[in-house]
Amino acid sequence: MTRRLLWIAVALVIWAMLPFVVPRNIADLLVFTGIYTVAGLGIGLLLGHCGIVNLAQATFYGLGAYASAYCTVMMGLPSAVGFVVGAAISMTLAYVIGRPILRLTGYFLALGTLALSAIASALFFEWDWLTGGTLGIGGIPKIDIFGFVLDRPSRYYFFVWIVAFACMAAARNLVDSRTGLMLRAMRDSNTAAASLSIDLQGLRTRVFVVCALFGSLAGSLFAHHVSFVSTQSFTVDRSISFLLIPVIGGATSIPGIVAGAVFVTFLPEFLSNLGDIHQILFGLALVAVVVMLPDGLMGALNRIRARYAARGNRNAD
Amino acid sequence: MPTEPILSLSEIGHRFGGLNVLRSVSFDVPEGGIVGLIGPNGSGKTTLFNIVSGYIRPLMGTVTYRGVPLVRETIQKRGLAGLVRTFQMPQVFEQMTVIENVMAGCAKLTRTTMLQDLLRTPAARDQMRVIRERAEAACERFHLCGLRDRPAASLTAGQRRILELARAVVGQPRLLLLDEPSSGLNTQEIENLREWIVRLNAEGITILLVSHDMGLMTVARTVHTLYFGEIIASGDMASIQRDPRVREVYLGV
Numbered sequence: 001m002t003r004r005l006l007w008i009a010v011a012l013v014i015w016a017m018l019p020f021v022v023p024r025n026i027a028d029l030l031v032f033t034g035i036y037t038v039a040g041l042g043i044g045l046l047l048g049h050c051g052i053v054n055l056a057q058a059t060f061y062g063l064g065a066y067a068s069a070y071c072t073v074m075m076g077l078p079s080a081v082g083f084v085v086g087a088a089i090s091m092t093l094a095y096v097i098g099r100p101i102l103r104l105t106g107y108f109l110a111l112g113t114l115a116l117s118a119i120a121s122a123l124f125f126e127w128d129w130l131t132g133g134t135l136g137i138g139g140i141p142k143i144d145i146f147g148f149v150l151d152r153p154s155r156y157y158f159f160v161w162i163v164a165f166a167c168m169a170a171a172r173n174l175v176d177s178r179t180g181l182m183l184r185a186m187r188d189s190n191t192a193a194a195s196l197s198i199d200l201q202g203l204r205t206r207v208f209v210v211c212a213l214f215g216s217l218a219g220s221l222f223a224h225h226v227s228f229v230s231t232q233s234f235t236v237d238r239s240i241s242f243l244l245i246p247v248i249g250g251a252t253s254i255p256g257i258v259a260g261a262v263f264v265t266f267l268p269e270f271l272s273n274l275g276d277i278h279q280i281l282f283g284l285a286l287v288a289v290v291v292m293l294p295d296g297l298m299g300a301l302n303r304i305r306a307r308y309a310a311r312g313n314r315n316a317d
Numbered sequence: 318m319p320t321e322p323i324l325s326l327s328e329i330g331h332r333f334g335g336l337n338v339l340r341s342v343s344f345d346v347p348e349g350g351i352v353g354l355i356g357p358n359g360s361g362k363t364t365l366f367n368i369v370s371g372y373i374r375p376l377m378g379t380v381t382y383r384g385v386p387l388v389r390e391t392i393q394k395r396g397l398a399g400l401v402r403t404f405q406m407p408q409v410f411e412q413m414t415v416i417e418n419v420m421a422g423c424a425k426l427t428r429t430t431m432l433q434d435l436l437r438t439p440a441a442r443d444q445m446r447v448i449r450e451r452a453e454a455a456c457e458r459f460h461l462c463g464l465r466d467r468p469a470a471s472l473t474a475g476q477r478r479i480l481e482l483a484r485a486v487v488g489q490p491r492l493l494l495l496d497e498p499s500s501g502l503n504t505q506e507i508e509n510l511r512e513w514i515v516r517l518n519a520e521g522i523t524i525l526l527v528s529h530d531m532g533l534m535t536v537a538r539t540v541h542t543l544y545f546g547e548i549i550a551s552g553d554m555a556s557i558q559r560d561p562r563v564r565e566v567y568l569g570v
Binding site: 170173174176177178179180181182184185187188189191192193194195196197198199206209210 | 396
């Protein structure tokens with residue numbers, strides 16, 4: 001137990017020092033990792049605990065970002081209002097859309113969410129009176145907390161990661177709760193879960209709403225970080241890269257989501273140093289992970305750990 | 318003293334395509350009784366079971382449970398009202414441990430909102446503690462403690478049956494529907510199952526049992542024989558075994 005606490009303390013110290021010791025561009029990527037972790041957590045809940053592939057997260061990410069941009073730039077409201085408005089709109093939309101489309105299962109449901117993302121992406125482009133279209137909305141103010149302005153990546157880093165940790169704690173709570181129990185039951189057998197009075201449809205809709213909440217929070221965080229939002233950030237491509245986070249990291253594991261977020265933010269950046277070939281290399285890396293580590297980075301790590309433990313036991317015998 | 322039936326089937330009829338699988342089936346299950354349903358393969362037993370538990374909506378007839386018509390109720394509502402079933406192929410939650418499987422069975426006895434669960438409020442923690450305690454007690458009772466933390470996927474057929482039964486019973490059913498509970502079990506396991514049925518019934522749970530197994534069927538006080546969608550004989554097991562039509566269907570004599 002004390003050893004565990006020691007590890008946590010070391011991790012915390014590293015976490016607190018990181019933005020001050022790394023170059024600015026890396027600090028920037030660390031902020032993005034935090035933002036992607038928040039968005040990825042929602043998808044991880046759906047994928048790992050309900051078996052639902054959600055390809056619509058860029059929609060809620062966009063709604064959060066536009067809500068923050070519109071409320072602060074166009075209406076001059078405090079940034080907190082943008083977060084709340086974005087979350088409210090995203091959750092309402094997720095509920096209204098979720099009820100009909102969550103009746104679908106498997107590939108059809110994945111395609112349904114993909115369609116949602118495509119429609120939303122088109123609307124973000126068309127409704128330029130609201131979103132600014134391709135020109136976007138610029139000049140989004142930095143968040144200030146009682147006069148302390150989070151205007152540098154090293155400052156915003158702490159804000160983003162505190163939000164991310166809170167979201168991780170909430171996701172963990174949900175998984176360990178009665179809801180989590182029912183979700184896993186439903187994932188393993190719909191038929192049996194129904195016989196135990198588990199409301200499949202309602203449960204899926206509620207998790208979809210939670211996923212949208214995380215997506216929207218991530219979007220608002222993103223808007224305040226980059227100060228400028230436009231349609232390019234909320235396309236179907238973005239939905240796919242969000243889905244990659246739990247797929248790569250391991251959908252049922254919260255550290256796995258962080259690992260997946262690191263993968264999708266850092267790897268393309270490092271590979272881009274290699275010139276035009278970087279997208280192909282990223283694709284190859286992706287295929288390699290999915291083929292060789294079907295249960296994600298965390299699953300692979302657990303297997304290695306189990307193997308070492310088994311070897312340790314054998315030596316002890 | 319005749320008791321009010323807990324379940325009453327009246328003129329149930331159902332068709333798959335052009336095939337009449339059930340034709341005007343009517344019978345009552347008295348409160349506190351054990352009622353059996355036998356019949357050769359394809360006689361409509363499982364369809365009837367699916368109709369009672371809500372997986373299929375019948376084309377004709379009514380199902381009344383404790384005086385309330387059921388036909389339009391969802392599976393979940395029926396479960397909350399105390400009508401719980403098991404499956405011909407045991408449906409355990411494979412990736413969950415044994416204790417988690419049982420815990421899932423009592424999730425319906427408590428209430429929490431999503432927000433409470435996300436924030437892990439004291440109420441949510443209390444509910445989870447209640448669920449865990451009940452599940453622990455049920456594991457103890459059904460002798461599943463040794464398997465407690467094993468994934469359900471690793472259990473034998475017999476253990477799966479018992480787990481499924483424990484998971485159903487922990488939800489405090491009034492009427493337990495058992496679909497072929499002895500299939501895939503050895504003689505010792507069937508004997509064990511039989512004892513469980515008698516014990517649960519003695520505790521006040523009404524049981525409707527579907528089985529091929531004539532030996533197990535002797536626990537039932539009333540047995541209905543289904544043949545091509547119709548009830549051809551009813552009575553206690555001894556009289557059923559003497560019935561010429563049943564003998565013809567089963568033995569061809």
